[in-house]
Amino acid sequence: xxxxxxxxxxxxxxxxxxxxxxxxxxxxxxxxxxxxxxxxxxxxxxxxxxxxxxxxxxxxxxxxxxxxxxxxxxxxxxxxxxxxxxxxxxxxxxxxxxxxxxxxxxxxxxxxxxxxxxxxxxxxxxxxxxxxxxxxxxxxxxxxxxxxxxxxxxxxxxxxxxxxxxxxxxxxxxxxxxxxxxxxxxxxxxxxxxxxxxxxxxxxxxxxxxxxxxxxxxxxxxxxxxxxxxxxxxxxxxxxxxxxxxxxxxxxxxxxxxxxxxxxxxxxxxxxxxxxxxxxxxxxxxxxxxxxxxxxxxxxxxxxxxxxxxxxxxxxxxxxxxxxxxxxxxxxxxxxxxxxxxxxxxxxxxxxxxxxxxxxxxxxxxxxxxxxxxxxxxxxxxxxxxxxxxxxxxxxxxxxxxxxxxxxxxxxxxxxxxxxxxxxxxxxxxxxxxxxxxxxxxxxxxxxxxxxxxxxxxxxxxxxxxxxxxxxxxxx
Numbered sequence: 001x002x003x004x005x006x007x008x009x010x011x012x013x014x015x016x017x018x019x020x021x022x023x024x025x026x027x028x029x030x031x032x033x034x035x036x037x038x039x040x041x042x043x044x045x046x047x048x049x050x051x052x053x054x055x056x057x058x059x060x061x062x063x064x065x066x067x068x069x070x071x072x073x074x075x076x077x078x079x080x081x082x083x084x085x086x087x088x089x090x091x092x093x094x095x096x097x098x099x100x101x102x103x104x105x106x107x108x109x110x111x112x113x114x115x116x117x118x119x120x121x122x123x124x125x126x127x128x129x130x131x132x133x134x135x136x137x138x139x140x141x142x143x144x145x146x147x148x149x150x151x152x153x154x155x156x157x158x159x160x161x162x163x164x165x166x167x168x169x170x171x172x173x174x175x176x177x178x179x180x181x182x183x184x185x186x187x188x189x190x191x192x193x194x195x196x197x198x199x200x201x202x203x204x205x206x207x208x209x210x211x212x213x214x215x216x217x218x219x220x221x222x223x224x225x226x227x228x229x230x231x232x233x234x235x236x237x238x239x240x241x242x243x244x245x246x247x248x249x250x251x252x253x254x255x256x257x258x259x260x261x262x263x264x265x266x267x268x269x270x271x272x273x274x275x276x277x278x279x280x281x282x283x284x285x286x287x288x289x290x291x292x293x294x295x296x297x298x299x300x301x302x303x304x305x306x307x308x309x310x311x312x313x314x315x316x317x318x319x320x321x322x323x324x325x326x327x328x329x330x331x332x333x334x335x336x337x338x339x340x341x342x343x344x345x346x347x348x349x350x351x352x353x354x355x356x357x358x359x360x361x362x363x364x365x366x367x368x369x370x371x372x373x374x375x376x377x378x379x380x381x382x383x384x385x386x387x388x389x390x391x392x393x394x395x396x397x398x399x400x401x402x403x404x405x406x407x408x409x410x411x412x413x414x415x416x417x418x419x420x421x422x423x424x425x426x427x428x429x430x431x432x433x434x435x436x437x438x439x440x441x442x443x444x445x446x447x448x449x450x451x452x453x454x455x456x457x458x459x460x461x462x463x464x465x466x467x468x469x470x471x472x473x474x475x476x
Contacts (some may be wrong), residue, residue: 005020013079051417056087068131077089094146097281116273122264140206200247204247230243360453368416419466
């Protein structure tokens, strides 16, 4: 767990935040405390999704459904506010590492642990499916290992993300290495059988330390998921047959979750189901959370009044902001200039907002914060679609030698904040690679990153990329 950073909220709803647990595609996850002192996981939605009406509607539906999910092997959703300025949800906190962390840092899991893991995940996913939900993003990072068994987290969230206007028909959501073929193709009818496929991939990872479809650029991994057979040569002998069945390309050929559970009915999630190295890691997590709770409780009475009255900015969702650093002192992530043929900017190049060829400045000569009138003056042939969206049609947008449709989004104040590119089908496989290279993704493969107030979100096998400006000075 990391300490809260400048700009993080101190409170969300009725929950006091004490540290950072991590981040995902939807937002930042914090460790929080309920009014009675119980530890909880608080997920706060990214600002760009909070401004999207489609996301809010879907998020409200999915949260309502997720709150009905019970069972021993899920982290129950216990509270949420989809109508807050930045929507949030609260789930039970499970003191333990993710499967991703445990395997990456301490190695693959033994046969006994794998059997308990398979049974627990099957039961947890069965509980999700019984509430008419499909997880859609089961991966090692969404499995938490506790002393009394695994827990499935973040169920239902991927579907809410699909509803945002930052995506469109044919855009996929989820984590490429653990998607089903139907997700990789962008199919709209995603069933529980998709989670069965993801479960097979997760179990293969737990047994071997790698995805059964290998690594590399997401576009290449997705191709292998759809077209090639998995490498199961190193999967535990007891699991190999089941994992192979789960990874059938045809959803109808995969086993039902109930069948998987019956196959491991004798698995016992006793105190020693995990190897000692992972149990020690859980003990470290429990100790860290306990120490933070003691320190926070001791200072809570004296700190709250000062934070609310003097030290922070209260937002409409009830979250009190921590003091923010001066703009020039904010940490920056790497991002090259957004123009083909330009060299990547040096990592230590000072951040400016005056470069007309920088993604931070705007796109195609139109600065962030430009009005609809400014847009129409520049693109006189543009047409309006879907209410707030303006589409240029076939050009003049050209990026990486591909001419494509481009949409410009304006916020409720009529200012430009979003640009989205739509390549033709024949360009969708090669364009994401070119986009990542040209735009300077931090590691050459990251599909979503930020620099300053700009978010770059590359969609593999669908929309090429979207650029979101999180805010701008009204005086601009």
